[in-house]
Amino acid sequence: MYEKTIDSSPGLGWLCSREGARIAVPLCLAILALVIGVSLAGTPIVGYAALGASALALLVVILLHDPFWGLAAYMVTFYVRPGELVPALAPLHIERVVGLLALAALIWHRRTGERWEALNHRVTLMMAGFLGIMALSVVTAYWKTLAILETIEFAKILVAYLLIIGLVNSERRMGAFVWIYLVLIGWTAGSSLWGFFSGANRGFAMGIDRARGLALAWGHPNSLAMTLLAAVPFLYLLIPVERRRPARLVLILIFALSLLTIMYTGSRAGMLGVLVAAVALWWRTGRRPAMFVGITVALLCAALLMPYQYQMRMVSILDYQQDPSSLGRIDSWISGLHMFLDRPLLGVGPGNFGIAHGLAYSSPWRPSWLEAHSIYIQLPAELGLVGLVWFAGILFVVARVNRKTRQMLVAGGNVWSWHYRLAVALDISLVVLLFTGLFGHNLYRPTYYFIAGMSVALAYIVRQVAAGGPASAQNSAQGMSNKRWEVT
16 A cells, blocks of 8 residues: 655645744745845845745755655756756755755655655666666766766756655645646746747757757757657646636646747657657547547648748658758767667766767767767667666556556546546656657656656555545545546
Protein backbone atom coordinates (compact mmCIF):
# COMPACT_ATOMS: atom_id res chain seq x y z
CA MET A 1 0.00 0.00 0.00
CA TYR A 2 1.15 3.50 -0.74
CA GLU A 3 2.55 5.29 2.27
CA LYS A 4 0.45 7.75 4.21
CA THR A 5 0.51 11.45 3.48
CA ILE A 6 3.60 13.00 5.03
CA ASP A 7 1.79 15.96 6.54
CA SER A 8 -1.89 16.11 7.27
CA SER A 9 -1.99 19.89 6.89
CA PRO A 10 -3.45 20.89 3.50
CA GLY A 11 -0.47 22.81 2.19
CA LEU A 12 -1.07 26.56 2.18
CA GLY A 13 -4.06 26.00 4.45
CA TRP A 14 -1.62 26.05 7.36
CA LEU A 15 -0.65 29.64 6.52
CA CYS A 16 -4.31 30.61 6.78
CA SER A 17 -4.58 29.13 10.26
CA ARG A 18 -4.09 31.17 13.42
CA GLU A 19 -0.79 29.44 14.15
CA GLY A 20 0.52 30.01 10.64
CA ALA A 21 -0.58 33.63 10.54
CA ARG A 22 1.17 34.29 13.86
CA ILE A 23 4.46 33.28 12.25
CA ALA A 24 4.01 34.21 8.59
CA VAL A 25 2.58 37.74 8.92
CA PRO A 26 5.39 39.21 11.08
CA LEU A 27 7.95 37.42 8.93
CA CYS A 28 6.47 38.84 5.72
CA LEU A 29 6.40 42.35 7.22
CA ALA A 30 10.03 41.98 8.29
CA ILE A 31 10.98 40.81 4.81
CA LEU A 32 9.15 43.73 3.20
CA ALA A 33 10.82 46.25 5.53
CA LEU A 34 14.23 44.68 4.90
CA VAL A 35 13.86 44.74 1.13
CA ILE A 36 12.58 48.34 1.06
CA GLY A 37 15.32 49.52 3.40
CA VAL A 38 18.13 47.81 1.51
CA SER A 39 16.75 48.94 -1.86
CA LEU A 40 16.67 52.57 -0.72
CA ALA A 41 20.04 52.57 1.02
CA GLY A 42 22.06 50.12 -1.05
CA THR A 43 22.70 49.01 -4.60
CA PRO A 44 20.15 47.05 -6.67
CA ILE A 45 22.36 43.97 -6.43
CA VAL A 46 22.26 44.11 -2.63
CA GLY A 47 18.51 44.60 -2.81
CA TYR A 48 18.10 41.53 -5.01
CA ALA A 49 20.31 39.53 -2.67
CA ALA A 50 18.25 40.62 0.34
CA LEU A 51 15.04 39.75 -1.48
CA GLY A 52 16.35 36.31 -2.42
CA ALA A 53 17.63 35.55 1.07
CA SER A 54 14.39 36.73 2.65
CA ALA A 55 12.28 34.66 0.27
CA LEU A 56 14.36 31.60 1.14
CA ALA A 57 13.83 32.29 4.85
CA LEU A 58 10.07 32.37 4.31
CA LEU A 59 10.30 29.17 2.28
CA VAL A 60 12.13 27.43 5.14
CA VAL A 61 9.30 28.32 7.52
CA ILE A 62 6.72 26.91 5.11
CA LEU A 63 8.75 23.77 4.44
CA LEU A 64 8.96 22.98 8.14
CA HIS A 65 5.19 22.52 8.08
CA ASP A 66 4.60 21.14 4.58
CA PRO A 67 7.49 20.15 2.28
CA PHE A 68 5.14 19.82 -0.71
CA TRP A 69 5.47 23.55 -1.30
CA GLY A 70 9.19 23.03 -1.62
CA LEU A 71 8.43 20.92 -4.68
CA ALA A 72 6.17 23.69 -5.97
CA ALA A 73 8.88 26.31 -5.41
CA TYR A 74 11.48 24.10 -7.06
CA MET A 75 9.29 23.61 -10.13
CA VAL A 76 8.78 27.38 -10.37
CA THR A 77 12.50 28.13 -10.13
CA PHE A 78 13.25 25.28 -12.56
CA TYR A 79 10.97 26.67 -15.28
CA VAL A 80 11.24 30.42 -14.62
CA ARG A 81 15.03 30.42 -13.97
CA PRO A 82 15.19 33.67 -11.94
CA GLY A 83 18.99 33.67 -12.10
CA GLU A 84 18.79 33.97 -15.89
CA LEU A 85 16.01 36.56 -15.96
CA VAL A 86 17.78 38.69 -13.33
CA PRO A 87 21.57 38.13 -13.62
CA ALA A 88 22.11 39.73 -10.21
CA LEU A 89 20.38 36.70 -8.68
CA ALA A 90 22.63 34.18 -10.44
CA PRO A 91 25.29 34.05 -7.65
CA LEU A 92 22.57 32.96 -5.21
CA HIS A 93 21.96 29.72 -7.17
CA ILE A 94 18.30 29.92 -6.17
CA GLU A 95 17.24 26.84 -8.09
CA ARG A 96 19.90 24.66 -6.49
CA VAL A 97 19.27 26.03 -2.98
CA VAL A 98 15.49 25.59 -3.23
CA GLY A 99 15.88 22.03 -4.46
CA LEU A 100 18.23 21.09 -1.63
CA LEU A 101 15.98 22.77 0.95
CA ALA A 102 12.95 20.90 -0.36
CA LEU A 103 14.83 17.59 -0.33
CA ALA A 104 16.09 18.28 3.20
CA ALA A 105 12.54 19.07 4.32
CA LEU A 106 11.30 15.82 2.81
CA ILE A 107 13.99 13.84 4.64
CA TRP A 108 13.25 15.74 7.87
CA HIS A 109 9.57 14.86 7.72
CA ARG A 110 10.50 11.21 7.25
CA ARG A 111 12.95 11.12 10.15
CA THR A 112 10.44 9.09 12.23
CA GLY A 113 11.37 5.99 10.25
CA GLU A 114 8.26 5.87 8.08
CA ARG A 115 8.89 3.59 5.14
CA TRP A 116 9.37 5.35 1.80
CA GLU A 117 8.26 2.67 -0.63
CA ALA A 118 8.76 4.73 -3.79
CA LEU A 119 12.44 5.19 -2.96
CA ASN A 120 12.96 1.46 -3.56
CA HIS A 121 10.94 1.44 -6.77
CA ARG A 122 12.71 -0.01 -9.78
CA VAL A 123 12.34 3.26 -11.71
CA THR A 124 14.03 5.15 -8.87
CA LEU A 125 16.93 2.73 -8.74
CA MET A 126 17.36 2.90 -12.51
CA MET A 127 17.29 6.71 -12.44
CA ALA A 128 20.05 6.71 -9.83
CA GLY A 129 21.96 4.21 -11.96
CA PHE A 130 21.65 6.47 -15.00
CA LEU A 131 23.19 9.32 -13.02
CA GLY A 132 26.01 6.97 -12.09
CA ILE A 133 26.58 6.08 -15.75
CA MET A 134 26.79 9.78 -16.61
CA ALA A 135 29.34 10.30 -13.83
CA LEU A 136 31.33 7.30 -15.05
CA SER A 137 31.28 8.66 -18.62
CA VAL A 138 33.16 11.74 -17.41
CA VAL A 139 36.29 9.56 -17.48
CA THR A 140 36.07 9.13 -21.27
CA ALA A 141 34.73 12.62 -22.00
CA TYR A 142 36.49 14.98 -24.42
CA TRP A 143 35.83 17.97 -22.18
CA LYS A 144 35.52 16.68 -18.63
CA THR A 145 34.39 19.99 -17.14
CA LEU A 146 31.43 20.13 -19.51
CA ALA A 147 30.58 16.50 -18.73
CA ILE A 148 30.63 17.26 -15.00
CA LEU A 149 28.34 20.27 -15.49
CA GLU A 150 25.90 18.18 -17.53
CA THR A 151 25.92 15.52 -14.82
CA ILE A 152 25.15 18.17 -12.19
CA GLU A 153 22.24 19.41 -14.31
CA PHE A 154 20.86 15.88 -14.45
CA ALA A 155 21.31 15.61 -10.67
CA LYS A 156 18.93 18.59 -10.38
CA ILE A 157 16.39 16.67 -12.43
CA LEU A 158 16.87 13.65 -10.18
CA VAL A 159 16.15 15.85 -7.15
CA ALA A 160 12.87 16.90 -8.78
CA TYR A 161 12.07 13.24 -9.44
CA LEU A 162 12.69 12.35 -5.77
CA LEU A 163 10.51 15.23 -4.64
CA ILE A 164 7.71 14.09 -6.94
CA ILE A 165 7.67 10.47 -5.76
CA GLY A 166 8.11 11.53 -2.14
CA LEU A 167 5.57 14.34 -1.92
CA VAL A 168 2.93 13.73 -4.60
CA ASN A 169 1.28 11.02 -2.54
CA SER A 170 -2.42 11.85 -2.59
CA GLU A 171 -5.06 12.84 -5.12
CA ARG A 172 -5.09 16.43 -3.93
CA ARG A 173 -1.34 16.74 -4.24
CA MET A 174 -1.31 15.07 -7.65
CA GLY A 175 -3.98 17.51 -8.83
CA ALA A 176 -2.00 20.44 -7.42
CA PHE A 177 1.23 19.24 -9.01
CA VAL A 178 -0.38 18.78 -12.44
CA TRP A 179 -1.82 22.29 -12.17
CA ILE A 180 1.56 23.73 -11.20
CA TYR A 181 3.17 22.00 -14.17
CA LEU A 182 0.54 23.20 -16.65
CA VAL A 183 0.55 26.77 -15.34
CA LEU A 184 4.34 26.84 -15.75
CA ILE A 185 3.88 25.57 -19.30
CA GLY A 186 1.47 28.47 -19.80
CA TRP A 187 4.11 30.86 -18.45
CA THR A 188 6.72 29.40 -20.79
CA ALA A 189 4.42 29.71 -23.82
CA GLY A 190 3.06 33.15 -22.91
CA SER A 191 6.44 34.69 -22.08
CA SER A 192 7.92 33.29 -25.30
CA LEU A 193 5.09 34.74 -27.38
CA TRP A 194 5.49 38.09 -25.64
CA GLY A 195 9.21 38.08 -26.43
CA PHE A 196 8.47 37.13 -30.03
CA PHE A 197 5.84 39.76 -30.80
CA SER A 198 7.55 42.52 -28.82
CA GLY A 199 10.86 41.76 -30.50
CA ALA A 200 12.61 41.46 -27.13
CA ASN A 201 13.42 37.78 -27.60
CA ARG A 202 12.81 37.00 -31.28
CA GLY A 203 15.28 34.87 -33.16
CA PHE A 204 15.97 34.61 -36.87
CA ALA A 205 17.27 31.35 -38.29
CA MET A 206 16.71 29.21 -41.38
CA GLY A 207 15.22 32.23 -43.13
CA ILE A 208 12.29 32.70 -40.72
CA ASP A 209 11.44 34.56 -37.51
CA ARG A 210 11.41 32.12 -34.59
CA ALA A 211 10.06 32.24 -31.05
CA ARG A 212 12.50 31.40 -28.28
CA GLY A 213 12.14 30.72 -24.57
CA LEU A 214 13.32 33.22 -22.00
CA ALA A 215 15.25 30.54 -20.10
CA LEU A 216 18.46 29.15 -21.56
CA ALA A 217 17.18 25.57 -21.14
CA TRP A 218 14.55 26.19 -23.84
CA GLY A 219 16.06 29.22 -25.49
CA HIS A 220 16.49 27.28 -28.73
CA PRO A 221 13.24 27.20 -30.77
CA ASN A 222 13.33 23.41 -31.06
CA SER A 223 13.80 22.97 -27.31
CA LEU A 224 10.92 25.34 -26.64
CA ALA A 225 8.65 23.46 -29.03
CA MET A 226 9.48 20.08 -27.46
CA THR A 227 8.88 21.41 -23.95
CA LEU A 228 5.43 22.71 -24.85
CA LEU A 229 4.53 19.73 -27.01
CA ALA A 230 4.99 17.30 -24.11
CA ALA A 231 2.18 19.08 -22.23
CA VAL A 232 -0.34 18.94 -25.09
CA PRO A 233 -1.68 15.44 -24.19
CA PHE A 234 -2.23 16.52 -20.57
CA LEU A 235 -4.15 19.62 -21.61
CA TYR A 236 -6.27 17.84 -24.21
CA LEU A 237 -7.25 14.97 -21.91
CA LEU A 238 -7.80 16.89 -18.66
CA ILE A 239 -9.78 19.85 -19.99
CA PRO A 240 -13.04 17.83 -20.42
CA VAL A 241 -13.07 16.61 -16.79
CA GLU A 242 -12.31 19.99 -15.22
CA ARG A 243 -15.66 21.00 -13.70
CA ARG A 244 -14.77 24.53 -12.65
CA ARG A 245 -15.44 26.85 -15.57
CA PRO A 246 -12.70 29.42 -14.78
CA ALA A 247 -10.16 26.63 -14.40
CA ARG A 248 -11.29 25.04 -17.65
CA LEU A 249 -10.89 28.36 -19.44
CA VAL A 250 -7.36 28.69 -18.06
CA LEU A 251 -6.47 25.22 -19.38
CA ILE A 252 -7.96 26.06 -22.78
CA LEU A 253 -5.91 29.27 -22.87
CA ILE A 254 -2.71 27.38 -22.03
CA PHE A 255 -3.56 24.81 -24.70
CA ALA A 256 -4.04 27.53 -27.34
CA LEU A 257 -0.90 29.42 -26.29
CA SER A 258 1.16 26.23 -26.44
CA LEU A 259 0.02 25.33 -29.95
CA LEU A 260 0.49 28.91 -31.17
CA THR A 261 3.99 29.10 -29.71
CA ILE A 262 4.96 25.77 -31.27
CA MET A 263 3.97 27.19 -34.65
CA TYR A 264 6.00 30.38 -34.15
CA THR A 265 9.10 28.41 -33.15
CA GLY A 266 9.27 27.25 -36.76
CA SER A 267 10.26 23.82 -35.46
CA ARG A 268 9.43 21.18 -38.05
CA ALA A 269 9.84 18.44 -35.45
CA GLY A 270 7.47 20.34 -33.16
CA MET A 271 4.78 20.66 -35.84
CA LEU A 272 5.16 17.02 -36.84
CA GLY A 273 4.94 16.19 -33.14
CA VAL A 274 1.55 17.92 -32.96
CA LEU A 275 0.37 15.62 -35.75
CA VAL A 276 1.71 12.55 -33.94
CA ALA A 277 0.09 13.66 -30.68
CA ALA A 278 -3.24 14.15 -32.47
CA VAL A 279 -3.09 10.67 -34.02
CA ALA A 280 -2.08 9.09 -30.70
CA LEU A 281 -4.89 10.87 -28.85
CA TRP A 282 -7.41 9.73 -31.45
CA TRP A 283 -6.12 6.17 -31.28
CA ARG A 284 -6.20 5.99 -27.49
CA THR A 285 -9.60 7.64 -27.02
CA GLY A 286 -11.78 5.17 -28.87
CA ARG A 287 -10.84 5.87 -32.50
CA ARG A 288 -14.18 7.57 -33.14
CA PRO A 289 -14.73 8.66 -36.78
CA ALA A 290 -16.17 12.02 -35.73
CA MET A 291 -13.06 12.80 -33.69
CA PHE A 292 -10.83 11.81 -36.60
CA VAL A 293 -12.72 14.16 -38.91
CA GLY A 294 -12.54 16.95 -36.33
CA ILE A 295 -8.79 16.56 -35.83
CA THR A 296 -8.20 16.40 -39.59
CA VAL A 297 -10.23 19.57 -40.21
CA ALA A 298 -8.48 21.38 -37.35
CA LEU A 299 -5.03 20.46 -38.66
CA LEU A 300 -5.91 21.49 -42.22
CA CYS A 301 -7.29 24.82 -41.03
CA ALA A 302 -4.16 25.41 -38.95
CA ALA A 303 -1.95 24.63 -41.95
CA LEU A 304 -3.90 27.00 -44.21
CA LEU A 305 -3.98 29.83 -41.65
CA MET A 306 -0.30 29.44 -40.80
CA PRO A 307 1.84 32.40 -41.95
CA TYR A 308 3.54 31.79 -45.30
CA GLN A 309 7.09 31.57 -43.94
CA TYR A 310 6.12 28.72 -41.62
CA GLN A 311 4.24 26.91 -44.39
CA MET A 312 7.42 26.99 -46.48
CA ARG A 313 9.39 25.77 -43.48
CA MET A 314 7.18 22.67 -43.29
CA VAL A 315 7.31 22.10 -47.06
CA SER A 316 11.12 22.08 -46.89
CA ILE A 317 10.89 18.63 -45.25
CA LEU A 318 10.00 17.19 -48.66
CA ASP A 319 13.10 18.70 -50.29
CA TYR A 320 15.69 17.87 -47.66
CA GLN A 321 18.50 17.48 -50.25
CA GLN A 322 18.32 21.23 -50.87
CA ASP A 323 18.02 22.11 -47.18
CA PRO A 324 21.37 22.94 -45.49
CA SER A 325 19.87 22.20 -42.07
CA SER A 326 18.85 18.66 -43.04
CA LEU A 327 22.17 17.95 -44.74
CA GLY A 328 24.03 19.19 -41.68
CA ARG A 329 22.02 16.86 -39.46
CA ILE A 330 22.79 13.86 -41.67
CA ASP A 331 26.49 14.68 -41.45
CA SER A 332 26.15 15.00 -37.69
CA TRP A 333 24.42 11.60 -37.47
CA ILE A 334 27.27 9.95 -39.40
CA SER A 335 29.80 11.56 -37.06
CA GLY A 336 27.79 10.32 -34.07
CA LEU A 337 27.98 6.74 -35.32
CA HIS A 338 31.76 7.07 -35.57
CA MET A 339 31.87 8.37 -31.99
CA PHE A 340 29.96 5.31 -30.83
CA LEU A 341 32.25 2.95 -32.74
CA ASP A 342 35.36 4.63 -31.31
CA ARG A 343 34.09 4.64 -27.70
CA PRO A 344 31.37 1.98 -27.59
CA LEU A 345 31.07 1.45 -23.84
CA LEU A 346 30.74 4.92 -22.26
CA GLY A 347 30.79 7.27 -25.25
CA VAL A 348 32.37 10.70 -25.55
CA GLY A 349 30.81 12.01 -22.33
CA PRO A 350 27.50 13.68 -21.39
CA GLY A 351 26.98 16.96 -23.21
CA ASN A 352 30.17 16.45 -25.25
CA PHE A 353 28.74 15.62 -28.67
CA GLY A 354 29.26 19.09 -30.15
CA ILE A 355 32.78 19.41 -28.72
CA ALA A 356 33.81 15.97 -29.98
CA HIS A 357 32.24 16.72 -33.36
CA GLY A 358 34.29 19.87 -33.77
CA LEU A 359 37.57 18.56 -32.37
CA ALA A 360 37.80 15.07 -33.82
CA TYR A 361 34.93 14.23 -36.16
CA SER A 362 34.89 17.03 -38.72
CA SER A 363 37.36 18.67 -41.05
CA PRO A 364 40.14 20.58 -39.21
CA TRP A 365 39.90 23.29 -41.87
CA ARG A 366 36.15 23.63 -41.42
CA PRO A 367 35.17 22.19 -38.04
CA SER A 368 31.49 21.57 -37.32
CA TRP A 369 30.23 21.98 -33.76
CA LEU A 370 26.72 20.83 -34.63
CA GLU A 371 24.93 18.79 -31.99
CA ALA A 372 23.45 15.33 -32.60
CA HIS A 373 19.90 16.52 -33.41
CA SER A 374 18.63 13.03 -32.58
CA ILE A 375 18.38 11.24 -29.27
CA TYR A 376 19.01 7.97 -31.11
CA ILE A 377 22.44 9.30 -32.11
CA GLN A 378 23.12 11.41 -29.02
CA LEU A 379 22.50 8.59 -26.53
CA PRO A 380 24.95 5.98 -27.88
CA ALA A 381 27.50 8.63 -28.88
CA GLU A 382 27.61 10.37 -25.48
CA LEU A 383 26.92 7.48 -23.07
CA GLY A 384 27.81 4.42 -25.14
CA LEU A 385 26.16 1.03 -25.12
CA VAL A 386 25.83 1.06 -21.33
CA GLY A 387 23.84 4.30 -21.35
CA LEU A 388 21.75 3.18 -24.33
CA VAL A 389 20.64 -0.07 -22.69
CA TRP A 390 20.05 1.59 -19.32
CA PHE A 391 17.91 4.41 -20.75
CA ALA A 392 15.86 1.91 -22.77
CA GLY A 393 15.31 0.01 -19.54
CA ILE A 394 13.97 3.13 -17.81
CA LEU A 395 11.49 3.71 -20.64
CA PHE A 396 10.38 0.07 -20.58
CA VAL A 397 9.79 0.06 -16.82
CA VAL A 398 7.91 3.39 -16.89
CA ALA A 399 5.66 2.14 -19.71
CA ARG A 400 4.96 -1.04 -17.76
CA VAL A 401 4.11 0.95 -14.62
CA ASN A 402 1.57 3.00 -16.57
CA ARG A 403 0.09 -0.12 -18.14
CA LYS A 404 -0.41 -1.72 -14.73
CA THR A 405 -1.98 1.49 -13.45
CA ARG A 406 -4.51 1.48 -16.28
CA GLN A 407 -5.22 -2.20 -15.68
CA MET A 408 -6.01 -1.51 -12.02
CA LEU A 409 -8.34 1.31 -13.01
CA VAL A 410 -10.13 -0.80 -15.62
CA ALA A 411 -10.46 -3.70 -13.16
CA GLY A 412 -12.12 -1.29 -10.73
CA GLY A 413 -14.71 -0.22 -13.29
CA ASN A 414 -12.73 2.74 -14.59
CA VAL A 415 -14.31 4.93 -11.93
CA TRP A 416 -11.37 7.29 -11.61
CA SER A 417 -11.52 8.81 -15.05
CA TRP A 418 -9.18 11.66 -14.12
CA HIS A 419 -6.53 9.14 -13.12
CA TYR A 420 -7.01 7.13 -16.29
CA ARG A 421 -6.70 10.19 -18.47
CA LEU A 422 -3.56 11.20 -16.62
CA ALA A 423 -2.03 7.75 -17.18
CA VAL A 424 -2.88 7.93 -20.89
CA ALA A 425 -1.44 11.46 -21.09
CA LEU A 426 1.81 10.24 -19.53
CA ASP A 427 2.07 7.48 -22.14
CA ILE A 428 1.29 9.74 -25.09
CA SER A 429 3.66 12.44 -23.88
CA LEU A 430 6.40 9.83 -23.72
CA VAL A 431 5.59 8.64 -27.25
CA VAL A 432 5.67 12.22 -28.55
CA LEU A 433 9.04 12.84 -26.88
CA LEU A 434 10.48 9.69 -28.44
CA PHE A 435 9.14 10.67 -31.87
CA THR A 436 10.49 14.20 -31.75
CA GLY A 437 13.73 12.68 -30.46
CA LEU A 438 14.26 11.49 -34.03
CA PHE A 439 15.07 15.10 -34.92
CA GLY A 440 16.26 16.54 -31.61
CA HIS A 441 18.88 15.72 -28.97
CA ASN A 442 16.45 15.71 -26.04
CA LEU A 443 18.13 13.08 -23.84
CA TYR A 444 18.51 15.41 -20.87
CA ARG A 445 15.14 17.08 -21.26
CA PRO A 446 13.52 17.06 -17.80
CA THR A 447 10.11 16.05 -19.13
CA TYR A 448 11.24 12.43 -19.57
CA TYR A 449 12.08 12.16 -15.91
CA PHE A 450 9.11 14.18 -14.66
CA ILE A 451 6.93 11.67 -16.52
CA ALA A 452 8.77 8.86 -14.76
CA GLY A 453 8.17 10.47 -11.37
CA MET A 454 4.50 11.15 -12.05
CA SER A 455 4.04 7.57 -13.29
CA VAL A 456 5.46 6.12 -10.07
CA ALA A 457 3.44 8.53 -7.91
CA LEU A 458 0.21 7.85 -9.81
CA ALA A 459 0.67 4.09 -9.52
CA TYR A 460 0.91 4.31 -5.74
CA ILE A 461 -2.02 6.71 -5.48
CA VAL A 462 -4.26 4.43 -7.55
CA ARG A 463 -3.27 1.48 -5.39
CA GLN A 464 -4.08 3.50 -2.28
CA VAL A 465 -7.47 4.56 -3.64
CA ALA A 466 -8.28 0.98 -4.65
CA ALA A 467 -7.53 -0.10 -1.09
CA GLY A 468 -9.81 2.61 0.31
CA GLY A 469 -6.96 4.71 1.68
CA PRO A 470 -7.21 8.35 2.76
CA ALA A 471 -6.69 9.62 -0.77
CA SER A 472 -10.04 8.19 -1.85
CA ALA A 473 -11.84 10.82 0.22
CA GLN A 474 -10.23 13.66 -1.72
CA ASN A 475 -11.91 12.99 -5.05
CA SER A 476 -14.17 16.02 -4.95
CA ALA A 477 -11.32 18.34 -3.97
CA GLN A 478 -10.01 18.65 -7.51
CA GLY A 479 -13.18 18.35 -9.56
CA MET A 480 -12.81 14.76 -10.71
CA SER A 481 -15.47 13.04 -12.70
CA ASN A 482 -16.83 9.57 -12.03
CA LYS A 483 -18.18 9.30 -15.54
CA ARG A 484 -16.94 6.28 -17.47
CA TRP A 485 -14.62 7.00 -20.34
CA GLU A 486 -14.16 4.68 -23.29
CA VAL A 487 -10.45 4.19 -23.65
CA THR A 488 -8.66 1.09 -24.82
